[in-house]
Amino acid sequence: MAALTREETEALIQEVLEIYPEQARKDRAKHLAVNDQSLEKSNKCITSNRKSQPGTMTIRGCAYAGSKGVVWGPIKDMIHISHGPVGCGQYSRAGRRNYYVGTTGINTFGTMNFTSDFQEKDIVFGGDKKLAKIMNEIEGLFPLNKGISIQSECPIGLIGDDIEAVAKKANKEIGKPVVPVRCEGFRGVSQSLGHHIANDAIRDWVLENRDGDDSFPTTPYDVAVIGDYNIGGDAWASRTLLEEMGLRVVAQWSGDGTIAEMEKTPKVKLNLIHCYRSMNYIARHMEEKYKIPWIEYNFFGPTKIAESLRKIAALFDETIQAGAEKVIAKYQAEYDAVIAKYKPRLTGKRVMLYVGGLRPRHVIGAYEDLGMEVVGTGYEFGHNDDYDRTIKEMGNATLIYDDVTGYEFEEFVKRVQPDLIGSGIKEKYIFQKMGIPFRQMHSWDYSGPYHGYDGFAIFARDMDMTLNNPCWKQVKVPWKTEESPKVAIAASA
Amino acid sequence: MPSVMLKKNTEGKLVFYVPKKDLEEVAESVEFDSPEKWGGEVLLSDGSKYYFEPIDGQPDFPVTLRAKRLDSGE
Numbered sequence: 129m130a131a132l133t134r135e136e137t138e139a140l141i142q143e144v145l146e147i148y149p150e151q152a153r154k155d156r157a158k159h160l161a162v163n164d165q166s167l168e169k170s171n172k173c174i175t176s177n178r179k180s181q182p183g184t185m186t187i188r189g190c191a192y193a194g195s196k197g198v199v200w201g202p203i204k205d206m207i208h209i210s211h212g213p214v215g216c217g218q219y220s221r222a223g224r225r226n227y228y229v230g231t232t233g234i235n236t237f238g239t240m241n242f243t244s245d246f247q248e249k250d251i252v253f254g255g256d257k258k259l260a261k262i263m264n265e266i267e268g269l270f271p272l273n274k275g276i277s278i279q280s281e282c283p284i285g286l287i288g289d290d291i292e293a294v295a296k297k298a299n300k301e302i303g304k305p306v307v308p309v310r311c312e313g314f315r316g317v318s319q320s321l322g323h324h325i326a327n328d329a330i331r332d333w334v335l336e337n338r339d340g341d342d343s344f345p346t347t348p349y350d351v352a353v354i355g356d357y358n359i360g361g362d363a364w365a366s367r368t369l370l371e372e373m374g375l376r377v378v379a380q381w382s383g384d385g386t387i388a389e390m391e392k393t394p395k396v397k398l399n400l401i402h403c404y405r406s407m408n409y410i411a412r413h414m415e416e417k418y419k420i421p422w423i424e425y426n427f428f429g430p431t432k433i434a435e436s437l438r439k440i441a442a443l444f445d446e447t448i449q450a451g452a453e454k455v456i457a458k459y460q461a462e463y464d465a466v467i468a469k470y471k472p473r474l475t476g477k478r479v480m481l482y483v484g485g486l487r488p489r490h491v492i493g494a495y496e497d498l499g500m501e502v503v504g505t506g507y508e509f510g511h512n513d514d515y516d517r518t519i520k521e522m523g524n525a526t527l528i529y530d531d532v533t534g535y536e537f538e539e540f541v542k543r544v545q546p547d548l549i550g551s552g553i554k555e556k557y558i559f560q561k562m563g564i565p566f567r568q569m570h571s572w573d574y575s576g577p578y579h580g581y582d583g584f585a586i587f588a589r590d591m592d593m594t595l596n597n598p599c600w601k602q603v604k605v606p607w608k609t610e611e612s613p614k615v616a617i618a619a620s621a
Numbered sequence: 622m623p624s625v626m627l628k629k630n631t632e633g634k635l636v637f638y639v640p641k642k643d644l645e646e647v648a649e650s651v652e653f654d655s656p657e658k659w660g661g662e663v664l665l666s667d668g669s670k671y672y673f674e675p676i677d678g679q680p681d682f683p684v685t686l687r688a689k690r691l692d693s694g695e
C-alpha cells in the first residue's frame with residue numbers, strides 16, 4: 129500500500145477520534161499527531177505524560193513496575209522486596225528477560241520473587257514489624273546478598289508505614305545497603321515516575337557510598353553504560369564493542385549489574401545513556417555533582433552504531449578514536465553480509481511501532497538499514513523530550529501516537545496496513561489474528577540480543593523470520609480465500 | 622520558582638532543563654554573562670523568559686538554580 133499523504137493521515141486521525149465522546153475526543157486529539165520534520169519542538173504537535181482517560185484501554189504500567197521491574201529489579205546481587213500484597217511481584221516475576229550471570233538463589237536473585245505478602249492484619253496494624261523480620265530472614269537464608277531494596281506497592285503509601293526508619297535500622301544491623309523506594313503504583317501517570325523515583329533512591333541511598341574513597345584504581349577510559357537492561361543479552365553485545373575500542377566499562381546500569389558497580393559509577397569519566405527515559409535523571413545528577421558528562425547513544429543497526437561509536441570516541445583521545453574505526457572496520461564484513469542477505473527480503477516493508485522508553489525512536493535506524501520504513505511510532509510513557517528526539521528520526525507525514533488506546537491502535541493499523549508491527553505482549557495476539565506479522569519489541573519475543581553488531585544479525589533474522597513466514601498465507605478465512613489477506617482485512621474494517 | 626538545571630553544551634551555549642516539566646531548551650541570550658557577573662533575564666529558544674538573581678562571577682556549570690518565570694503567570 130502506498131504511503132499516506134499528510135492530509136490522509138490527518139483525516140485518519142479525525143476519523144478515529146470521531147467515536148469518542150466530546151471530552152475524551154478533545155483529550156485524545158492532543159496525543160495523536162502527523163509528524164512534521166520541520167518542527168524543532170514536539171510540544172507544538174503532541175502532548176505526552178498525561179493521565180490516561182478512564183475507559184480507554186491504555187497499555188501503561190504503574191510506578192512500582194517502573195522502579196522494581198525496570199530500574200532496580202535487574203541489579204542482580206541485591207534482593208528486591210515487593211513490599212505489599214503478593215500479586216504485584218508475582219505476576220511480573222521474571223518477565224523482562226534481563227539476563228545475568230550468577231547462581232540464582234545463592235549470589236544472584238534476578239528471577240526470584242521476594243514479597244512481604246501483606247494480609248489484612250498488616251494493612252490494619254501496619255507492616256513495619258513484618259518488614260524488619262523479613263530482613264533478618266533474608267540475611268539468614270541468603271547471606272551472599274549484597275543489599276536489599278524495598279519496593280513499595282500501593283498499600284504502603286496508603287497506610288503510612290515508615291519504611292525509611294525500618295531501612296535505616298536494618299542497614300545498621302546487617303551492615304549492607306538497605307534502600308527504601310517510595311514507588312507506590314498510584315504515583316504519577318505511568319511507570320515513568322517510577323523510573324524517576326528509583327533514580328532518586330539510587331541518588332540518595334547508593335551513589336554517595338564511596339565518596340571520599342579513592343581505593344578503586346581508575347583509568348582515563350572508564351565509562352558506565354546507563355539504561356541498558358540486558359534484555360536477551362543486549363548489554364553484553366554493547367559492552368564488547370565499547371571494550372574493543374579501548375574503553376573500560378566500569379558499571380552496567382542495571383542489566384547484569386551489581387550494587388558495587390553502581391557505587392563506583394561516580395568515579396567514571398563519561399556516562400553513556402542508552403535508555404534516556406528511565407535514567408537521564410541520574411546522569412544529570414552525576415553531571416552536576418561529580419562533573420561527569422553524559423551522552424546518549426544508539427546501538428541498534430550498523431548505521432547508528434557507527435555514528436554512536438564515533439560520537440563516543442570523539443570525547444576521548446586518538447587511541448580511542450582509532451579504536452572505534454577499528455571496531456567498525458572489523459565488523460563491516462559481518463554486517464554487510466547480514467544486509468546483503470536480508471535487505472532484499474525486507475526492503476520496502478512498512479513497520480508500525482508502539483513501545484516504551486527508547487525503542488520507538490532508537491530502532492528506526494536498524495529497520496532502515498534493512499530497507500524498511502517505520503510509518504508509525506509512539507511511546508507508552510514518553511515525555512516531551514522523547515518526542516523532541518523522535519521528530520527528526522521519523523519520516524514526514526508519518527503517524528505519531530502517545531499512550532495510544534487499544535481502539536486507536538487497531539484502527540490505525542487497519543488503515544495504514546503495515547507489513548509488521550512491533551509492540552508488546554498485550555497487542556501481539558490481536559494483530560496476529562488480524563493477519564499481520566508481529567514482533568514483541570519489549571522482550572524481543574524470547575530472542576535477542578538486538579544491540580550491537582551481533583544483535584543486528586539476530587534482529588534481521590527475526591524480522592525476516594516473522595515477516596516472510598508462510599503461515600500468514602494460511603490465515604485467510606475460507607470464504608475469502610480468493611482475495612489477498614490484506615484486502616480481506618480492509619474490507620472487514 | 623522552578624528549579625532549573627543549567628549546563629553548557631558542546632557549542633558553549635547554555636542548556637536549560639526543568640525536570641518537573643521535561644523542558645529542555647537552549648538559551649538564546651543571558652542578560653549578564655561575563656566573568657564578573659552572571660544572571661538576569663534568560664531568553665529561551667522557545668520564546669519563554671526566566672529570571673535568575675544575578676551573582677558575582679560565573680556559576681560552576683552544571684548547576685541547579687532557582688529561576689523566576691517572567692512571561693506567564695503560572
Ligand code: SF4
Pocket residue numbers: 190191192193216280281282283312313314
Ligand atoms: S498499581 Fe499498585 S497494586 Fe497495582 S501492580 Fe502497581 S503497585 Fe501493585
